[in-house]
Amino acid sequence: MGEWWTTVPIESSLGNFDISSISHATMSPSKQNNLLSMYSSLSLSKSSYSVISAFCTEDNIPQCISYINQELASLGLSSTCIEASSPGAAGLNPVPALNATYELLQIHRRTMCSLEELEREQLKKSSTLEHVQMNNSRLKDQLELSIREKSGLHEMERQLQLKIKTLQSCLKTEKDEVQKLQNIIASRASQYSHDAKRKERETAKLKERLSQLLVDRKDKKLAIDVLNCLGRSDGKRSHWKTAKAAASHEGEMYKSLLSDYEASQRSLMLENAELKKVLQQMKKEMIHVLSPRQPSIRGATADDSQEQADSDLEDRAGDSSRGSLDKSCEHAREQLTNSIRQQWRKLRNHMERLDSQASQVQNQLESNKDVISRETHEDEMERMRREVQQCKEFIDAQQQLLQQQLNTSFDDETAALLNDCYTLEEKERLKEEWRLFEEQKRNFERERTNFTEAAIRLGREKKAFEEDRASWLKNQFLNMTPFTDRRRCSSSDGQSALSIRSEPEMRMSSSKVQLPKSSTYTSFSTPKPAPSATVPSTTELYRTLRLIPDPSSTRHSSHGRWHESSTIEDGESQVKAKSRLRCGDLSIFSLGEDENSLT
Amino acid sequence: MNFSEVFKQSNQLCKVSPDGKYLATCVQYRLVVRDVSTLQILQLYTCLDQISHMDWSSDSLFILCAMYKRGLVQVWSLEQPDWHCKIDEGSIGLVSSRWSPDGRHILNTTEFHLRVTVWSLCTKAVSYIKYPKACSKGIDFSRDGCYMALAERRDCKDYVSVFVCDDWHLLRHFETETQDLAGLEWSPNGCVLAVWDSCLEYKVLLYSLDGRLLSTYSAYEWSLGVKSVTWSPSSQFLAIGSYDEKVRILNHITWKKITQFEHPSTINNTKAVVYKEVERRPVVSDDLSLHNITVGTTLFNTQSKYEICPLPVQIPVVKPDPDRANPKIGISSLAFSADGRYLATKNGGFQVQSLSWHCTGDSLILLGKEQLCLCYMETEQEDK
DSSP states (O other): OOOHHHHHHHHOOOOHHHHHHHHHHOOOOHHHHHHHHHHHHHHHHHHHHHHHHHHHSSHHHHHHHHHHHHHHHHHOOSSOOOOBSSSTTBOOHHHHHHHHHHHHHHHHHHHHHHHHHHHHHHHHHHHHHHHHHHHHHHHHHHHHEEEEHHHHHHHHHHHHHHHHHHHHHHHHHHHHHHHHHHHHHHHHHHHHHHHHHHHOOOHHHHHHHHHHHHHOOOOOOEEESSSSSSOOSSSSSOOOOOHHHHHHHHHHHHHHHHHHHHHHHHHHHHHHHHHHHHHHHHHHHHHHTTTHHHHSEEEHHHHHHHHHHHHHHHHHHHHHHHOSSTTTTHHHHHHHHHHHHHHHHHHHHHHHHHHHHHHHHHHHHHHHHHHHHHHHHHHHHHHHHHHHHHHHHHHOOOHHHHHHHHHHOOOOHHHHHHHHHHHHHHHHHHHHHHHHHHHHHHHHHHHHHHHHHHHHHHHHHHHHHHHHHHHHHHHHHHHHSSOOOHHHHHHHHHOOOOOOOHHHHHHHHHHHHHHHHHHHHHHOOOSSSOTTTOOOOOOHHHTTTTOOGGGGGGGOGGGGGGGHHHHHHHHHHHHHHHHHHHHHHHHHHHHHHHHHHOO | OOOOOOOOOSOOOOOTTTTTSSEEEEEEEEEEEETTOOEEEEEEESSSOOOOOOEOTTTSSSSEEEETTTTTEEESSSOOOTTTTEOOGGGOOOOOEEETTTTSEEEEGGGGGEEEEEEEEEEEEEEEEEEEESSSBEEEEETTSEEEEEEEEEEEEEEEEETTTTTTTTEEEEEESSSSEEEEOOTTSEEEEEEOOOSSSSOOEEEETTTTTEEHHHOOOOSOOEHHHHHHTTTSSSEEEESSEEEEEEETOOOOOEEEEEEEEEOOOOOOOOEEEESSSSSSOOOOOOTTOSSSEEEEEEEEEEEEEEEEEEEEOOOTTSSSOOOOSEEEEEEEESSOEEEEEEEETTOEEEEEEEEEEEEEEEEEEEEEEEEEEEEEOOOO
């Protein structure tokens, strides 16, 4: 039993490693790695008893027992707990221990079975997986193949469709052709039948005629009945038909033919010469066009050789064109055409190159143009937008103002206020203007008074001057006459008369002067600037004194001055009237004098 | 345009003399000769039977009147009204009668084209030419009147005989490579003879005066071929109008086609001007299109007017019955203007009986069944 005990613990004591691993395994038996670890652990456990024996020793038997009991309890084994055979003894109660070991063995067997099963399952599954994978790959390959096949078939189908189309079109054309040929055949057949019918009718007629003739037998001879023979149209006699005549006819015929051929040949020669000339010219021009380019584009040697060849050809062509009839003519012609062809090819290549260059440049230009034009375009657009904005603002402002205007008509108070403002402003302006006007009027009045005074003074002076003159004249006259005694008394009379006369004259004039004076006074008295017709304005006086020009030039269009101007206007007539009066006065004076002289 | 009063005529026999002084008309069996300017009757001749054919001699001195039914030909003289001449073909009958270019011989084709009798009015002599061909244009005189070409057929082969008109000496006799010769025409310079085949085969052969074959031209096979042929006045071009509604022009140096003109039913060419006659009466309007015209104006009577149609113009085409022989399609008449600048062609079944150019080449007259149309070409300014 002791041995048994020692062996059992050895077997059952697995060591810390293994316990933990076993507990791992029981916790999650499905995990493969756990299984494997379990495997390894088991194998380990089987081979490493020496390590395990460290679990239970003589000393820690109760701990071991308790530990194992705990483990068993945790494993869920309801088996009896392992107890010591007697407390404090180094042995174990065999029954529960055996039960425990039996249970553990059972457990172990079960796990082994399940392990086997699992292994089997795993094998199976892996094999099925492999199988499935193989299938998968195979199917993928198949799929690819089939896809490729499908595309190939598609391609074939497309080609076949194309073929069908072409064949159909061919068929259509063939059908059309067949139709056309059928039509042709039909028309030909109708033509043939028509001709055949015609011929048949003719033969029928012939037969009829023949039969008629055979029956008739009365052959109407053909005859000509001419009154008299005519002369030949060209007036010559007719000739006998001889071989010579025949030969002459032949000769004539050949002559006419020959002349025609000669004429055509001449024209062709001319044409040929023309064309040759044109070709030469073309060749020269082409060479000329190409030659400045060629050194820049190709090697000089090639050009030189070409040019050499060209010049050679030219010389030869020149020779031929001089009209030599030997075989070199044709040779030269060929060479000429060949050289022209070459030149033309060169020119064409050159032109193509230039064209491509030009198009490139044009593309560049266009792109540049686009950039530039876009910029300018955008600037323009900006400017125009700004303008439009400004105009819009302006329009808005105008509209607002207009609205305000319109709105004021609805709002009476503000309208009245505004109107008041406006009228006030106008009133102010008007007052100002009135003030100015009044001032000016006053100035004018002052001037007028001055001038009238001056005029009065002048009038008086003039009167005095006239009196003096009159007296002087009288004196003179009286002195002149022999009847001085008589004259003296009469002169005194005259004088007195004169004076008397002059007095009334003077009075008249004075009165006349007074009249204007009074009128001026009256004009003075009137505060209103009413246009009185008798106002002798300063300008009139000025005019009489020849100090100012006509009033028409001094016409004022200002507000307060139109009255003045009108007065000036009216005054002018007054001046004239006055001057006329004056003249009248003078004339009266002179009359008076004459009268005096006469008497 | 002023028209004179209507004169009676029969058989459309109404011809102006070659010198342009006289106008001869036939009324039943009478021959009336009038003065062209005054239209006064100058001479009146009576024939023995209804006149079938009438023709002036080339020197305008004689008129022949043929009566086919009776087989008689009567010749009248203008200078000597008493002069008479009667040619009786006898029982052999008469199918056609014509003058020779010198105006002193009469060629009568007998019935069934058995022979051509050449009567000389100078010598009263008779010559016979056997086996003339019964085709649309079997005899042609060269323009200078020296030679006559006659188509013959014997042993199912076509031949051409060239005679010298002076004394009717047979100059050349050669076989032609035609299946069924339909016509021949001398070139205006008298050196080339154009010979064409019937419409069943498109073939135009060119022979020189001495009988050598110069060239053959065939545009296509099997379809109906040549319908009409004409030379340009300078002999430089030969215009061939065919049933396929095309005109082909050959040049005289290589005898190859230099150009061809189509007659499409829709005119789209921007250079073409189309005049459409619009009549006020609800009668069928005559649509005519002329080829190669730059500008033209027309004179017409007051009852109809021409208006210029905007392009493209669809010409009403009546499709002829293809089953019938000699269908009314294709170029039926061609005419070059006198200077060779213009070519007038008539395509299709239009009722235009004749096209003829004025000798100056700037106006064209079209005669229809009921209508007459005068076309003036505007001559372009010469820049040279």
